[in-house]
Amino acid sequence: MKLTTKEECLNAVDVLENEYDAFYFENKYGDGTHKKEFELLANLKGEKVFNALNWIKNCYDCYYKHENGEDSPFEYLRKVIEKELDYVD
Numbered sequence: 001m002k003l004t005t006k007e008e009c010l011n012a013v014d015v016l017e018n019e020y021d022a023f024y025f026e027n028k029y030g031d032g033t034h035k036k037e038f039e040l041l042a043n044l045k046g047e048k049v050f051n052a053l054n055w056i057k058n059c060y061d062c063y064y065k066h067e068n069g070e071d072s073p074f075e076y077l078r079k080v081i082e083k084e085l086d087y088v089d
Contacts, residue, residue, distance in 0.1 A: 004040060006085035010078065012037040017074045021061050032057075046080035053077075 016037050026033050041053055052073035060073075068074055 004043060004085070006081055009040060009044070009081045009085060012040045013074055013077050013081070016041075016056055016060075017062065017065055017068065019062055020056060021063070022056070022058050023061055027057070041077060044077065044080050044084060046076070046084070048076060049080060 016034055020034050020037075021027060024033065032038070038053060038057065041049070046052075055073050
């Protein structure tokens with residue numbers, strides 16, 4: 001099994017924050033446009049990782065990324081990554 005690095009996880013969060021649109025037809029009714037990123041981040045063990053990823057998958061539109069603050073799911077995921085994968089890289 002390939003070890004996931006902190007950099008890979010942080011890049012996945014950045015990609016979702018900058019590119020993902022939950023309301024795009026393929027994301028709402030198809031297989032999704034960012035399956036790789038969601039699968040990678042689903043391996044994190046933070047208490048609310050599942051909730052953060054579900055909110056992004058079902059509610060997030062990158063058009064409004066400027067509204068993301070310190071309490072956004074993206075910041076939560078970054079904190080979990082920093083805590084869990086601090087020893088990797």
